Amino acid sequence: MSEAEKNPPQIHIERIRKWGACGSGRDWFREKFPEGGSYEDVIDALRADDRRVDANWLAAALFNDLTGDLSEPAQSIVRDEVRQGARLIAEIADALGEASSGDYAKNASSGDGAKNASSGYGATNASSGDGAKNASSGDGAKNASSGDYAKNASSGDGAKNASSGDYATNASSGNYATNASSGNYAKNASSGDYAKNASSGDGAKNASSGDYATNASSGNYATNASSGNYATNASSGNGATNASSGYDATNASSGDGATNASSGDGAKNASSGDGATNASSGDYAKNASSGDGAKNASSGDYAKNASSGDYATNASSGNGATNASSGDGATNASSGYDATNASSGNGAKNASSGNYAKNASSGRNSVIAAAGRDSLAKGAEGTWIAIADYDENGMCIGWATGCIGVDGLTADTWYRARGGKLVEA
Structure with a gap:
């Protein structure tokens, strides 16, 4: 059981008031939950009272509160996983072992290879046997299997799919669905909004195309993909891959060699493992890595790349971007204006090809090269600086070079190129 399942989010009147709940919603909550209640209980009560708009609002409000403050490969993963989920529902429907069309029906099987199917609302399917298949098209359905090779599929809103067996597959096309698997090589897929996919097994794959989706995996080599806005992808395993094409997405990985990629504006990519790769193509994106040899890359304007590990690489092609590194031997490169x-590390290299760039190094024996017009540079003693010199017509006429601490060049002082020489800015 996950920490979130042991301690589900609690909802109380002060909390929903802070989130801006309407008066009608607050009155309903006071009547139903005078002492507060768990998120799941409140959602269930709202649906039971047919307050689906309020249920939608609560899901989004809680997600935003908890989270606070790409491309085509990612979209391909999502489409493939969701398609497989849809095929799974059809496959199970063609070969039913136990079937029910009534609302709130319950199907249970302890045998290997059993099949459970329900088209009613609120249905529950459970199987402990290997190779079992659970399918439901009703809203609020629950599918659970503890056997290996199990498959859980639901097309209804609010459905929950859970499997503890290896090689399990969970798929849901409904909103607010929850897919969870603790087995190795499990696959979780959801196309609905606010869906949650979680897997603790090695090699797991989580995919969601809905907005506000959450993908989480603690296993090695896991793959998390989301095309929805505000999605969150998290992995603690080595070699994990997180991909999001939605705006304001967050990708986080603590494993070595992990890859985080985002194509949406305002996305955040973070990695604490060595050799990790963070990449974003959207404006205002943030890439951060604390491991050695990490790589941060952004193509959007005003992006920020930061690394604290040695020999890290930060690169940006957008205008107004910021590249920062504190490790020794790091490389910062920018092509935008x-x-x-x-x-701040020793032996670092800073390079810029865009106009009006600023290159600064506080570590010893670093190298700075600025090819753009009206660029600035400063460094610690021993830093070599090369700045392109331009005439009044914007034509490059040569380079101004020098070493800080030699020929009167002082440390921590901004320099520009004028008349073939480095002069204080």
């Missing part, structure tokens, strides 16, 4: 490259 008004970019800023900063390094």
Whole structure:
């Protein structure tokens, strides 16, 4: 059982008031839950009273509160997983072992290879046997299997799919669905909004195309993909891959060699493992890595790349981007206008090709090269600086070079190129 399942989010009147709940919603909540209640209980009560709009609002409000403050490969994963889920529902429907069309029906089987199917609302399917298949098209359905090779599929809203067996497959096309698997090589897929996919097994795959989706995996080599806005992808395993094409997505990985990719604006990519790769193509994106040899890359304007590990690489092609590194031997590179490259580690390299760039290094024996017009550079003693020199017509006429601490060049002082020489800015 996950920590979230042991301690489900609690909803109380002060909390929903802070989130901006309407007066009608607050009155309903006070009557139903005078002492507060768990998120799941409140959602269930709202649906039972046919307050689906309020249920939608609560899901989004809680998600935003908890989270606070790409491309085509990612979309391909999502489409493939959801298609497989849809095929799974059809496959099970063609070969039913136990079937029920009534609302709130319950199907249970302890045998291997059993099949459970229900088209009614609120149905529950459960199987402990290997190779079992559970399918439901009703809203609020629950599918559970503890056997290996089990398959759970639901097309209804609010459905829950859970499997503890290896190689399990969970698929849901309904909103607010929850897919969970603790087995190795499990696959979780959802196309509904606010869906949650979780897997603790090695090699697991989580995919969601809905907005506000959450994908989480603690296993090695896991793959998390989301095309919805505000999605969150998290993995603690080595070699994990997180991909999101939605705006404001968050990708986080603590494993070595992990890959985080986002194509949406305002996305956040973070990695604490060595050799990790963070990439974003959207504006205002943030890439951060604390491991050695990590790589941060952004193509959007005003993006920020930061690394604290040695020999990290930060690169940006957008205007106004910021690249920062504190580790030794790091490399910061920018091709956009008004970019800023900063390094505090020894032996770092800062390079910019865009106009009006700023390159700064506080580590010893670093190297700075600025090819753009009206660029600035400063460094610690021993830092070599090369800045392209331009005439009044914007034509490059040569380079101004020098070493900090030699020929009167002082540390921590901004320099620009004028007349083939480095002069204080």
